[in-house]
Amino acid sequence: MTLMKSWVESANTADTDFPLNNLPYGVFSTLTLDARCGVAIGDMILDMQAAEEQGIIDLTDDPLFDVPFWNEVMEEGPAVWTALRNRLKDLLAANSSDQALIAPLLISQADAEMHMPLVVSEYTDFYAGRHHATNVGTMFRGAENALPPNWLHIPIGYNGRASSVVVSGTDICRPWGQLKSPNHELPAFLPCRRFDLELEMGAIVGMSSDGPISVDEADGAIFGYVLLNDWSARDIQAWEYQPLGPFQAKATATSISPWIVTKAALEPFRTPTPHREFELLDHLKDTGPMLYDIDLAVTLAPQGKAATTITQTNYNEMYYSAAQQLAHHSSSGCPMNVGDLLGSGTISGPTKSERGSLLELSWGGKEPLTLETGETRTFLEDGDTVTLHGAAKGDGYKIGFGTCTGTILPALKDPYAR
Amino acid sequence: MTLMKSWVESANTADTDFPLNNLPYGVFSTLTLDARCGVAIGDMILDMQAAEEQGIIDLTDDPLFDVPFWNEVMEEGPAVWTALRNRLKDLLAANSSDQALIAPLLISQADAEMHMPLVVSEYTDFYAGRHHATNVGTMFRGAENALPPNWLHIPIGYNGRASSVVVSGTDICRPWGQLKSPNHELPAFLPCRRFDLELEMGAIVGMSSDGPISVDEADGAIFGYVLLNDWSARDIQAWEYQPLGPFQAKATATSISPWIVTKAALEPFRTPTPHREFELLDHLKDTGPMLYDIDLAVTLAPQGKAATTITQTNYNEMYYSAAQQLAHHSSSGCPMNVGDLLGSGTISGPTKSERGSLLELSWGGKEPLTLETGETRTFLEDGDTVTLHGAAKGDGYKIGFGTCTGTILPALKDPYAR
Numbered sequence: 001m002t003l004m005k006s007w008v009e010s011a012n013t014a015d016t017d018f019p020l021n022n023l024p025y026g027v028f029s030t031l032t033l034d035a036r037c038g039v040a041i042g043d044m045i046l047d048m049q050a051a052e053e054q055g056i057i058d059l060t061d062d063p064l065f066d067v068p069f070w071n072e073v074m075e076e077g078p079a080v081w082t083a084l085r086n087r088l089k090d091l092l093a094a095n096s097s098d099q100a101l102i103a104p105l106l107i108s109q110a111d112a113e114m115h116m117p118l119v120v121s122e123y124t125d126f127y128a129g130r131h132h133a134t135n136v137g138t139m140f141r142g143a144e145n146a147l148p149p150n151w152l153h154i155p156i157g158y159n160g161r162a163s164s165v166v167v168s169g170t171d172i173c174r175p176w177g178q179l180k181s182p183n184h185e186l187p188a189f190l191p192c193r194r195f196d197l198e199l200e201m202g203a204i205v206g207m208s209s210d211g212p213i214s215v216d217e218a219d220g221a222i223f224g225y226v227l228l229n230d231w232s233a234r235d236i237q238a239w240e241y242q243p244l245g246p247f248q249a250k251a252t253a254t255s256i257s258p259w260i261v262t263k264a265a266l267e268p269f270r271t272p273t274p275h276r277e278f279e280l281l282d283h284l285k286d287t288g289p290m291l292y293d294i295d296l297a298v299t300l301a302p303q304g305k306a307a308t309t310i311t312q313t314n315y316n317e318m319y320y321s322a323a324q325q326l327a328h329h330s331s332s333g334c335p336m337n338v339g340d341l342l343g344s345g346t347i348s349g350p351t352k353s354e355r356g357s358l359l360e361l362s363w364g365g366k367e368p369l370t371l372e373t374g375e376t377r378t379f380l381e382d383g384d385t386v387t388l389h390g391a392a393k394g395d396g397y398k399i400g401f402g403t404c405t406g407t408i409l410p411a412l413k414d415p416y417a418r
Numbered sequence: 419m420t421l422m423k424s425w426v427e428s429a430n431t432a433d434t435d436f437p438l439n440n441l442p443y444g445v446f447s448t449l450t451l452d453a454r455c456g457v458a459i460g461d462m463i464l465d466m467q468a469a470e471e472q473g474i475i476d477l478t479d480d481p482l483f484d485v486p487f488w489n490e491v492m493e494e495g496p497a498v499w500t501a502l503r504n505r506l507k508d509l510l511a512a513n514s515s516d517q518a519l520i521a522p523l524l525i526s527q528a529d530a531e532m533h534m535p536l537v538v539s540e541y542t543d544f545y546a547g548r549h550h551a552t553n554v555g556t557m558f559r560g561a562e563n564a565l566p567p568n569w570l571h572i573p574i575g576y577n578g579r580a581s582s583v584v585v586s587g588t589d590i591c592r593p594w595g596q597l598k599s600p601n602h603e604l605p606a607f608l609p610c611r612r613f614d615l616e617l618e619m620g621a622i623v624g625m626s627s628d629g630p631i632s633v634d635e636a637d638g639a640i641f642g643y644v645l646l647n648d649w650s651a652r653d654i655q656a657w658e659y660q661p662l663g664p665f666q667a668k669a670t671a672t673s674i675s676p677w678i679v680t681k682a683a684l685e686p687f688r689t690p691t692p693h694r695e696f697e698l699l700d701h702l703k704d705t706g707p708m709l710y711d712i713d714l715a716v717t718l719a720p721q722g723k724a725a726t727t728i729t730q731t732n733y734n735e736m737y738y739s740a741a742q743q744l745a746h747h748s749s750s751g752c753p754m755n756v757g758d759l760l761g762s763g764t765i766s767g768p769t770k771s772e773r774g775s776l777l778e779l780s781w782g783g784k785e786p787l788t789l790e791t792g793e794t795r796t797f798l799e800d801g802d803t804v805t806l807h808g809a810a811k812g813d814g815y816k817i818g819f820g821t822c823t824g825t826i827l828p829a830l831k832d833p834y835a836r
Contacts, residue, residue: 158662159577163753212833245663251752334669335581415630
């Protein structure tokens with residue numbers, strides 16, 4: 001695949017995240033426009049509400065863009081997803097005859113504030129990267145018990161808290177929680193001391209189901225992908241997670257990038273899942289290349305200082321694809337809904353510089369990381385800005401995700417003061 | 419407290435679940451009426467949509483009862499909750515002058531089908547009954563490790579799946595899932611063999627929050643309570659639950675009783691939480707009697723046969739109250755929303771006949787239970803009907819919850835056949 005040219009000139013460069021090949025979906029507002037759906041093209045956003053109001057987008061009997069979220073488009077199903085993407089390509093292609101009609105509906109991204117692109121129905125987070133699971137398991141349970149016996153057979157996941165999902169750019173307040181230091185006999189309620197990031201991708205479910213669905217059906221039900229940072233309070237987690245898993249440690253916030261990159265845009269970048277020691281059971285088996293070749297990176301910038309790239313890895317390091325996770329999620333008959341968000345689990349590669357969390361990068365806090373500014377980090381400090389980057393790289397173009405960023409605010413002095 | 423008399427005669431008996439003292443909130447439909455909000459009184463239901471349309475209920479500028487769920491009432495907050503309850507008491511009290519107005523708006527419960535009383539925003543399930551946690555811990559981890567070290571300091575909980583919550587009367591299809599028998603080396607995808615019930619109460623959050631709230635604030639935010647059966651696939655759970663907790667084992671269905679019993683109706687039945695070995699941290703401390711004296715029972719009826727009471731216990735056996743659970747849930751800054759449902763965790767008393775699950779009653783399947791019909795049970799069999807009962811007992815009256823019932827349908831022959 002090569003770059004598809006647009007009459008929006010900023011979309012025709014090799015380094016834009018948003019060429020005509022991409023066309024991701026977000027929600028934006030400006031000083032004069034209420035929050036509404038938009039499509040990124042180069043450094044501009046196409047105002048979908050205006051395009052629909054003017055009859056330029058007219059795919060369904062009922063309006064799709066009278067609400068500031070993409071759930072209604074998802075509800076329409078894959079035929080409308082395809083029709084919409086084709087229409088957008090026609091309108092924005094270099095040879096389009098609609099340039100004069102569309103140009104007034106383009107807003108500069110520099111003037112826009114981004115909002116949550118969807119209403120998250122429910123949020124599930126997986127633990128499906130083998131290097132991450134091996135690293136964490138080694139730290140917590142020892143190298144010989146690193147991977148639990150089920151891990152190579154099942155994409156392990158837990159339900160997260162949809163109410164805590166926020167859009168990139170939202171500040172993250174360091175949480176309080178119940179913790180127990182190894183050198184204290186009793187727990188205490190304190191600000192988190194080991195606050196961490198987790199580099200993940202999020203898959204957005206675009207079709208509902210109310211019974212077990214196959215891996216192919218699950219793949220067909222996925223609408224698109226975002227970058228996802230599952231902020232994690234490691235000290236809260238260590239004390240609370242046995243026996244029922246993480247709870248408050250993961251409930252402060254999860255940030256997602258503001259642009260939903262559609263599955264269609266990622267099709268040219270499909271890659272196979274890794275070699276498997278155990279064949280997966282039939283209902284979870286790969287039915288083709290299930291992952292995507294998406295370069296990922298995380299930068300960390302101390303307050304007022306330059307950012308250092310602290311990790312670089314790729315989504316193709318996952319052991320289970322989002323389709324396999326969704327198929328597993330539905331296997332008990334669990335009803336899945338439009339707007340469900342599935343976190344991939346932390347994505348780490350095999351080497352140290354590819355680890356997707358500070359827990360792994362600092363090996364549980366024992367090996368501080370040195371930033372380019374000379375400062376060191378074990379876990380996040382107040383004022384740190386963490387930014388996730390992701391892009392699938394084509395021939396002279398890329399399918400970018402924009403960024404997923406958040407700055408750590410100090411813990412409240414008294415969380416119960418009103 | 420004694421029985422408050424109503425002009426609805428069926429509400430004045432000692433054995434009705436729904437005297438004037440109760441006035442629980444549900445959603446019903448009949449052959450001629452669409453699903454709508456209703457209030458139970460004796461063996462009748464007051465049609466709230468009609469009452470509002472006729473101007474008899476007129477508490478807010480915007481209508482509350484033009485939708486078939488109680489979330490809009492909850493959104494109004496405690497002042498409206500109190501005003502509504504007072505208005506209903508006035509309308510239905512023995513000395514009411516509104517009898518002629520109200521009588522035509524009463525529908526027989528026998529003619530009504532019940533629906534979900536609320537839109538469940540998110541669902542969290544706790545593990546906060548000490549006898550249950552001790553029993554299960556003993557079975558899974560041995561008596562010496564029965565209670566995890568955090569258990570006496572924190573109400574352990576995990577996020578469940580809101581999409582799987584169903585109203586009493588919904589049939590429950592035995593799930594498939596990935597299991598591994600101890601005598602097999604590899605897992606298989608099979609229908610669940612150890613399908614179980616869990617006797618719980620559900621607390622419904624009626625006020626949103628976006629930061630840590632105190633136990634008193636949490637108590638004030640609770641709108642009411644329901645009976646809750648957290649159907650559990652023990653064999654799926656055993657294989658999947660390490661290290662991140664139960665997932666598909668708990669995702670098939672959770673049943674709730676159709677009537678939300680308000681916190682106000684339960685006030686006379688407050689009881690203290692049990693003696694604590696460790697003082698709770700300040701943000702979780704009891705601030706008064708936090709539990710309720712509610713008698714609970716579970717019956718099991720094999721297909722076409724009489725029901726046997728398999729357990730009898732009381733909600734006052736909980737170690738943590740719903741208010742303490744909600745306070746903990748919010749402690750990380752986790753945003754809580756109107757319509758969030760908090761399962762208490764399985765409620766078991768200290769003796770064998772008070773155990774709230776078949777896992778405990780049959781001690782992991784090793785001690786089959788003999789029903790009054792002569793049949794035995796370790797776990798649920800196809801065709802079994804499980805019914806939860808609950809009532810707070812006053813002087814010559816009770817505050818009943820109605821029933822929470824479900825019948826087990828056989829597993830699908832091929833869950834992927836379409």
